[in-house]
Amino acid sequence: MSALDRVFRTCRDEQRAALVAYLAAGFPDNATSREAMAALAASGADIVEVGVPYTDPLMDGPVIQDAADRALAGGFRVRDLLGNVEAVASAGAVPVVMSYWNPILRYGPDAFARDLAAAGGAGLITPDLIPDEAAAWRAAAEARGVAPIFLVAPSSTDARLAMTAEATRGFIYAASTMGVTGARTSVGAGARELVERTRAVSDLPVCVGLGVSTREQAAEVASFADGVIVGSALVRALGEGTADGRGLAPLQALTAELAEGVRQR
Amino acid sequence: MTEHREQPEGLGRFGDFGGRFVPEALIAALDELDAARTEASTDPTFTQELARLHRDYTGRPTPLTEVPRFAEHAGGARVFLKREDLTHTGSHKINNVLGQALLTVRMGKRRVIAETGAGQHGVATATAAALMGLDCTVYMGEKDTRRQALNVARMRLLGAEVVPVSHGSATLKDAINEALRDWVTNVEDTHYLLGTVTGPHPFPTMVRDFHRVIGDEAHDQLRQVTGGLPDIVCACVGGGSNAMGIFQRFREEPSVRLVGFEAGGEGIESGRHSARFSTGQPGVLHGAATYVLQDEDGQTLDSHSVSAGLDYPSVGPEHAYLRDTGRAEYHPVSDDEAMEAFALLSRTEGILPAIESAHALAGALRLGRESGPGTVILVNLSGRGDKDVETAASWFGLTGEDAAAADEHPASQTHPPTEGIES
Known part of the structure; x- marks a missing residue:
């Protein structure tokens, strides 16, 4: 049984959803980003998404774009993310990486799967790689025991939901609304429907992302999904805390609130 | 002499190149577009209307x-x-723009978005949008809005909204990122009128054919x-x-x-x-x-x-x-x-x-x-x-x-x- 399978089984036993927390590697710098990711684990995140800063993040809103820019300006290298993966694993959460495809393609899909597995990484989320284009990656991931995690969207047809679920391991990432990453005042009724449509074609856990920023929203999503994904709100909390001298405290406080939210279902 | 393939193989493949490396959220719209342009290419009402526009307007x-x-x-x-x-x-940009604008109307969408570098594609898109009564937003790198200020004014005169993009290098590539973000958010009523032979299938083939x-x-x-x-x-x-x-x-x-x-x-x-x-x-x-x-x-x-x-x-x-x-x-x-x-x-x-x-x-x-x-x-x-x-x-x-x-x-x-x- 994989680490991702174990985490969702534990959550089922505890009758709650998993908290999946995202931060960008290298933001605001390598050392702080590793401490921050370990803090996510210590504050109640079950799975930590290690985001790979990229020059052309076309699925991200301004908060994550700016974090990526700052990381790249600070000299972030793709290989640095392995340190983040190790930090998350040591802190007791399950690390997965989220990356646009070109950095992985350049690293070499097989080498990436190998190095990710060696660092303790459980999977890779690919926002701009669909299963149709992923034959080589799926083979590499399979060979190294890394979960290829694909996205589904409200616009996905039932046939594509089934095809995507078939290609996915670990959990399915359901993009709650049509749009890019960033906090929203409402998560959207479409999310519940998408989760139901996905469950009709797959037994994999379904986690919902895009727009969740508060305990209330986390609780709402936790009532119908297996996991709640939070990104931009955490990136903002880390950015504000490190800029105004409060350090990791705002990030830890928000993570703890969200962790309560996923237990409120 | 290289073997010439009339249609690219598979999902818009040209040998090892092409394909669709985009978020899943856009796949349905790309499939809809591919179906629409394929159907239109053999529909005389479409081809004759495009030919008439090229003769009388272009x-x-x-x-x-x-x-x-x-x-x-x-x-x-x-x-x-x-x-x-x-x-x-x-510029040549109008050839493709009129074709895609007609497809936009055919698909029942009422808004077009576009990226532009020099402003030529943005001006052509703003023009076609005015002609066909479509809402139009053009994304342009902030650096390009300065060196092509005249074209920014032209687009605005034609009724388009021009959005300067200051992220990244503030040029064409960043304008495309921003247009893709708009598209993924508004894809239900919006067509991304991409101006060149790149992007996910069917854009490279469709734009070439226009x-x-x-x-x-x-x-x-x-x-x-x-x-x-x-x-x-x-x-x-x-x-x-x-x-x-x-x-x-x-x-x-x-x-x-x-x-x-x-x-x-x-x-x-x-x-x-x-x-x-x-x-x-x-x-x-x-x-x-x-x-x-x-x-x-x-x-x-x-x-x-x-x-x-x-x-x-x-x-x-x-x-x-x-x-x-x-x-x-x-x-x-x-x-x-x-x-x-x-x-x-x-x-x-x-x-x-x-x-x-x-x-x-x-x-x-x-x-x-x-x-x-x-x-x-x-x-x-x-x-x-x-x-x-x-x-x-x-x-x-x-x-x-x-x-x-x-x-x-x-x-x-x-x-x-x-x-x-x-x-």
Whole structure:
């Protein structure tokens, strides 16, 4: 049984959803980003998404774009993310990486799967790689025991939901609304429907992302999904805390609130 | 001779290039678009309406002009220009825009978005949106809005909203990122009217097909004048739509050399260029597998060119395929060479070319001198230079206090100020 399978089984036993927390590697710098990711684990995140800063993040809103820019300006290298993966694993959460495809393609899909597995990484989320284009990656991931995690969207047809679920391991990432990453005042009724449509074609856990920023929203999503994904709100909390001298405290406080939210279902 | 495939294989594949590297959320819209354009291509109500617009609105067929005084500098070659600069809106971009705008209406969408570099595609899109009553938003790199201020005003006059993009390098690639973000958010009622032969399938194939009229016309026009085929076809290549448009008719003519010219900027050694085929590596950008200017981590590198329309770190995937199979060749042309050709065509023929197209003209001069007298060279003059007057005036020192000095030193002999055009 994989680490991702174990985490969702534990959550089922505890009758709650998993908290999946995202931060960008290298933001605001390598050392702080590793401490921050370990803090996510210590504050109640079950799975930590290690985001790979990229020059052309076309699925991200301004908060994550700016974090990526700052990381790249600070000299972030793709290989640095392995340190983040190790930090998350040591802190007791399950690390997965989220990356646009070109950095992985350049690293070499097989080498990436190998190095990710060696660092303790459980999977890779690919926002701009669909299963149709992923034959080589799926083979590499399979060979190294890394979960290829694909996205589904409200616009996905039932046939594509089934095809995507078939290609996915670990959990399915359901993009709650049509749009890019960033906090929203409402998560959207479409999310519940998408989760139901996905469950009709797959037994994999379904986690919902895009727009969740508060305990209330986390609780709402936790009532119908297996996991709640939070990104931009955490990136903002880390950015504000490190800029105004409060350090990791705002990030830890928000993570703890969200962790309560996923237990409120 | 490379085997020519009428339709790309699989999901818009050109050999190892092309494909669909986009978020799942866009796949349904791409499938809808692919179905719509395939159906429309054999529907006479669509094809006749597009042909009527091209005749009555665009001004097609565009002329073929022989330029003997310019050709005196090209080693005795005969040089013919396909005059896409004479279309309504002043560049080839209108060919594709009218086609996609008609498809937008056909799909029942009421809003178009577009990216633009030099502003040519943005102006064409704003024009078609006005003509067909569509809402229009154009994303443009903030740096480009400054160097192409005239086109920003044109788009606004046509009723379009122009959104400057200041993220990243603030040029064309960032405008495309922002347009894709808009599209993924508003895809239900919005069509992304992509302006070049890149992006996810079906864009590279569809945009090429809307532009093939350029090569079809030029082929017939040249045959009437010379009785035969050109020896060489030259075009500038940013994303590569004008080049695909003129190459397409000649791909299956093995005697015709197809040559694309990309922006060599301040020189390949300087690192400040947009020469994807000189230093780029295969990768993925903006939905397509193709050559990309990137560092060893797969991060996109900033491109550079005096021409905003060629200032792009990637290139259409079918060009990557034509290059790797040897059917077409691609060479860099520096800012200096392009501006020299710009001045030469202006002074010898009374035609101000777009700086983008001036790269193809510079290439024609080079190939003419290499190939010898009598070589027939067909150049796609993809756009007119009105939008570039300010850039050229600054380059040659023709404005304000510089002007008096310039009168003593003719433009074609004046060297560019090293501070370039971004100041």
